[in-house]
Amino acid sequence: MRVEDLVYFCAPSRLIIGAGTRAQLPELLQHLGYRTGLLVTDIYFTTHMPWVSKYVEAARARGVETLVYDGGMADPTTTLCDAATADVRRRLGGRQLDHIIALGGGSSIDLAKALCLTLPAGRPIGDFVVAIDSATAVLPLIALPTTAGTGSEATPGAILVDPDNATKVAVMDNRLRPGIALIDPEFTYSCPPRVTADAGIDALTHAIESFLTLDSAQFNRGGHPDPGYSGRNALTMLFARESIRLCARYLLRAYQDGKDTEARVGMCYASLYAALSYGSAGLNAVHGIAYGVAGITHKSHGSTNAVVLPYVLDALQHERAAELLEIARMFGIEETDEAEAIARLPHVIRAMVEAVGIPGDLASFGIPESQLVALTADALAVTRLAEAFPVADVSSRYSSIIRGAWRGEFSSSFCPSQAAAGGALRAV
Numbered sequence: 001m002r003v004e005d006l007v008y009f010c011a012p013s014r015l016i017i018g019a020g021t022r023a024q025l026p027e028l029l030q031h032l033g034y035r036t037g038l039l040v041t042d043i044y045f046t047t048h049m050p051w052v053s054k055y056v057e058a059a060r061a062r063g064v065e066t067l068v069y070d071g072g073m074a075d076p077t078t079t080l081c082d083a084a085t086a087d088v089r090r091r092l093g094g095r096q097l098d099h100i101i102a103l104g105g106g107s108s109i110d111l112a113k114a115l116c117l118t119l120p121a122g123r124p125i126g127d128f129v130v131a132i133d134s135a136t137a138v139l140p141l142i143a144l145p146t147t148a149g150t151g152s153e154a155t156p157g158a159i160l161v162d163p164d165n166a167t168k169v170a171v172m173d174n175r176l177r178p179g180i181a182l183i184d185p186e187f188t189y190s191c192p193p194r195v196t197a198d199a200g201i202d203a204l205t206h207a208i209e210s211f212l213t214l215d216s217a218q219f220n221r222g223g224h225p226d227p228g229y230s231g232r233n234a235l236t237m238l239f240a241r242e243s244i245r246l247c248a249r250y251l252l253r254a255y256q257d258g259k260d261t262e263a264r265v266g267m268c269y270a271s272l273y274a275a276l277s278y279g280s281a282g283l284n285a286v287h288g289i290a291y292g293v294a295g296i297t298h299k300s301h302g303s304t305n306a307v308v309l310p311y312v313l314d315a316l317q318h319e320r321a322a323e324l325l326e327i328a329r330m331f332g333i334e335e336t337d338e339a340e341a342i343a344r345l346p347h348v349i350r351a352m353v354e355a356v357g358i359p360g361d362l363a364s365f366g367i368p369e370s371q372l373v374a375l376t377a378d379a380l381a382v383t384r385l386a387e388a389f390p391v392a393d394v395s396s397r398y399s400s401i402i403r404g405a406w407r408g409e410f411s412s413s414f415c416p417s418q419a420a421a422g423g424a425l426r427a428v
């Protein structure tokens, strides 16, 4: 509890978590009175896994008819969403849906969220990018994540790529939060190492960024009666703390051995807890800069976050010293000198990023030096994220983070080679 907090917390009304829980879904949906649904997924799940056909049959046996759309793709575009809207409405032939199920990673969940808006009236998704008015009908969503990372099963946003200018646009409203998030860790067991790593780092970034973000008491909600994101508070920090602890324990294990079921389950909780934090507190510089990096490199969401994260930690050593020390301890950093422990954290996080096969600096990641000024401007243009970065001069801090990240340099004087040599850690 913190006296000054202004808590606005929003989450799915039902969380179902556990290995094999997917088998309960048909009975639950029958019990809730649903009769006609759409299942949104991608072709991997209709061709490589038995889950879709098994679900459709089991649901039919309980009086719930389900149309399957398996045209989902990684990083869905607004064009894909509009084409899917037309395709599904044609196949429905006038029948009305009463729910949508998303089965997949963040990409399929986000596409399904967008379809919850577009399908009832057949409108283009572009109509909802600025705001969603109160009269808009929004279909109820049931999210079944198959990666452990994005937490989209608990957040109010759908992120889509606008192909006209290659940027990501967010469609955001608490009515888009899935009403049911069913997290069956068995869905994630087939994730290849690359997907596991990118998603895992995404969860860690969500947890850390929301743990460090602007306080709810200082957050400008703009008078919104139902804000999606509204700054950190003691409740969101509770979830963030536990998520960071789980990532420290399980992220590398899940990447190194996909059959490590304890690590897989641990990362499912880490991802959900991170979403229960950032899904109300919000995010800031890592995602803001990562969106710009993705615009230039077109690399995965998780990897663009990963390359930026260590440098944002380095930049917050003064404003968020106590929180960074807590995180350092969770990552097993034991220096008794607190400043040393805090200074070491970015090095440890970067080593983890590199250990999962992601470059540790923006130059190696494919960003030319000539793009740094434009990258800084693009990152600052995502004002909802820039305004939540808890520093006085956001513009100059973004600029120094990006320059440091490009060169692979930290501001701190900690020397990692001493740690590697096993000697006592000393500031140099």
Ligand SMILES: NC(=O)c1ccc[n+]([C@@H]2O[C@H](COP(=O)([O-])OP(=O)(O)OC[C@H]3O[C@@H](n4cnc5c(N)ncnc54)[C@H](O)[C@@H]3O)[C@@H](O)[C@H]2O)c1
Residues within 6 Å of the ligand: 042, 044, 073, 074, 075, 076, 104, 105, 106, 107, 108, 110, 146, 147, 149, 150, 151, 152, 155, 156, 157, 158, 159, 187, 188, 189, 190, 191, 192, 195, 198, 199, 202, 301, 302
């Ligand atoms: N709405 C939100 O709150 C939010 C938050 C973070 C990220 N995102 C979005 O999520 C997307 C990234 O999602 P992601 O990291 O989950 O990856 P993804 O959904 O893009 O999937 C990546 C690939 O992994 C495959 N895959 C997924 N689950 C699998 C499994 N169990 N076994 C084998 N293959 C599997 C998919 O078929 C796909 O080819 C980005 O578009 C990002 O913008 C949204």
